Amino acid sequence: MRGTRAAARTEVFSPHSLEAAVQLLAEVKEPVRILAGGTDLMVEVETGRSELPGLVLDISRIRDLRFVDEGDEGAIHIGPLVTFADVRRSALLREKAPALWQAAGLVGGEQIRNAATLGGNIMNASPAADGIPPLLAAETHVVLTSSEGSRRIPLFSFFKGYRTTVAKPEELLTEIVLQPLAEGAHAYFRKVAPRRAQAISKVVFAGRIHVARDGAAAVLKTARLGIGAVAPHALRLFETERLLGAQVLTPRLIEDAVRTLRSEIAPIDDVRSTADYRRAVAGNMLRAFLMAGLTRSESGKAGF
Amino acid sequence: MRIAMTVNGGAVELDVPPFKRLLDVLREDLDLTGTKEGCGEGECGACTVLLDGEPLCACLVPVARCDGGEVVTVEGIMGSRGPDAMHPLQASMARLGASQCGICIPGMVVMGAHFVDAARREGRVPTEEEVRSAIAGNICRCTGYVKIVDAVLDAVQGGEV
Numbered sequence: 001m002r003g004t005r006a007a008a009r010t011e012v013f014s015p016h017s018l019e020a021a022v023q024l025l026a027e028v029k030e031p032v033r034i035l036a037g038g039t040d041l042m043v044e045v046e047t048g049r050s051e052l053p054g055l056v057l058d059i060s061r062i063r064d065l066r067f068v069d070e071g072d073e074g075a076i077h078i079g080p081l082v083t084f085a086d087v088r089r090s091a092l093l094r095e096k097a098p099a100l101w102q103a104a105g106l107v108g109g110e111q112i113r114n115a116a117t118l119g120g121n122i123m124n125a126s127p128a129a130d131g132i133p134p135l136l137a138a139e140t141h142v143v144l145t146s147s148e149g150s151r152r153i154p155l156f157s158f159f160k161g162y163r164t165t166v167a168k169p170e171e172l173l174t175e176i177v178l179q180p181l182a183e184g185a186h187a188y189f190r191k192v193a194p195r196r197a198q199a200i201s202k203v204v205f206a207g208r209i210h211v212a213r214d215g216a217a218a219v220l221k222t223a224r225l226g227i228g229a230v231a232p233h234a235l236r237l238f239e240t241e242r243l244l245g246a247q248v249l250t251p252r253l254i255e256d257a258v259r260t261l262r263s264e265i266a267p268i269d270d271v272r273s274t275a276d277y278r279r280a281v282a283g284n285m286l287r288a289f290l291m292a293g294l295t296r297s298e299s300g301k302a303g304f
Numbered sequence: 305m306r307i308a309m310t311v312n313g314g315a316v317e318l319d320v321p322p323f324k325r326l327l328d329v330l331r332e333d334l335d336l337t338g339t340k341e342g343c344g345e346g347e348c349g350a351c352t353v354l355l356d357g358e359p360l361c362a363c364l365v366p367v368a369r370c371d372g373g374e375v376v377t378v379e380g381i382m383g384s385r386g387p388d389a390m391h392p393l394q395a396s397m398a399r400l401g402a403s404q405c406g407i408c409i410p411g412m413v414v415m416g417a418h419f420v421d422a423a424r425r426e427g428r429v430p431t432e433e434e435v436r437s438a439i440a441g442n443i444c445r446c447t448g449y450v451k452i453v454d455a456v457l458d459a460v461q462g463g464e465v
Contacts, residue, residue, distance in 0.1 A: 004323050004366070012305065012322040012368040035366070042325070042364040043345045052323060058368060085358075109441015110415070112346055114358045115365070197440030198347055 014058040025170045026147035037115040078176040080119020096180035099134035099189035099206040128229040133206035136226025136236045143175035159233035185210040188289040202273035204228040205285040218249040218297035230265040258283040312380030322368035338378040349442030352411035378410040396458040404446035
């Protein structure tokens with residue numbers, strides 16, 4: 001019997017408030033699965049990769065968890081139930097988080113973007129999630145809430161391993177907080193997959209760099225890099241960032257950075273690609289991003 | 305679980321397991337077999353329906369999600385311009401021969417009609433690229449995309465191209 005029918009006895013609790021949701025998670029003794037957009041969970045259950053427990057907490061009716069706001073401190077606050085279609089409709093995200101906005105347009109097709117949520121993309125913790133590298137490059141924190149209160153965790157330390165996170169069973173993801181793209185900085189997003197829509201990434205990469213002119217030299221003030229599908233979970237590329245930080249951007253530095261990136265990741269062979277291909281492509285993406293930065297800066301454009 | 309929803313304009317009340325897929329509820333409980341199952345994993349778009357005006361894959365929607373909602377299937381697109389009247393997209397598809405084996409067509413019709421209606425509301429003619437991107441979530445394994453795209457553009461422009 002297919003999974004969604006085998007789940008005939010599963011009960012669904014669909015509260016309208018966050019309080020009721022975290023209360024349920026605090027009180028219930030049995031395992032609970034959380035349902036947001038359903039695009040991952042339904043496939044998992046239908047294909048028999050996982051069984052539904054007796055209770056599912058459907059958070060999709062909690063309206064307060066679907067918002068995109070600019071905070072007083074300049075950070076951007078996104079509710080976990082914001083769908084990829086919502087991301088595409090947000091002028092704020094288009095301007096201040098362009099890599100995320102671009103990634104959202106390449107997730108699934110319109111039917112998937114209408115259902116799939118950014119919070120679900122994070123909590124599902126797939127190493128190939130397209131939404132995560134842009135968030136890593138935007139220095140994102142996530143807020144986890146239980147009946148005891150909230151805690152804030154940098155996204156780079158949120159993933160523990162393949163499809164696992166530090167979130168506790170009684171916690172819900174309630175907010176995604178990212179930094180806006182700085183004035184003069186430049187964002188990049190690239191996904192390599194067999195086709196443009198409805199495809200799982202072989203490699204997915206996002207970055208932000210800030211290049212400033214110092215006389216004839218292009219100085220890379222900051223670099224923030226996130227990558228997916230090349231390790232058990234999405235990674236912030238700290239070693240590569242460290243190598244690049246506050247350096248004069250030259251072709252030689254770029255090649256050093258490409259080498260560092262290739263040793264910082266841990267890709268595998270699987271049905272979608274090979275480790276060698278992923279390592280090669282990941283490096284090429286970084287090179288393309290940095291070379292564009294160098295060219296733009298040499299062409300005399302202020303910042304970029 | 306008791307579910308109350310509107311399907312193609314009519315009120316429906318059912319007692320079904322909450323995790324039963326909307327796709328199965330439509331086909332088995334409501335006898336609306338126009339909606340097809342292709343992949344069952346949200347990859348192919350054959351089961352596309354509108355829920356509260358938005359295209360979704362019915363194979364990825366647990367029916368609990370539809371309680372209080374409004375569902376439109378390909379059968380509802382058929383009647384949307386009067387009893388037994390085809391939607392302009394359906395007329396264009398028929399005239400231009402846009403259907404081959406037919407499995408993807410119900411999904412293409414729902415997705416395409418949604419797109420055509422939006423373009424007509426906004427009073428603008430989309431580019432071919434925009435049409436292709438709008439139906440990117442609908443796979444046709446006959447690879448009959450050219451005529452489908454032509455039909456969508458034809459319908460947006462009133463079927464007189």
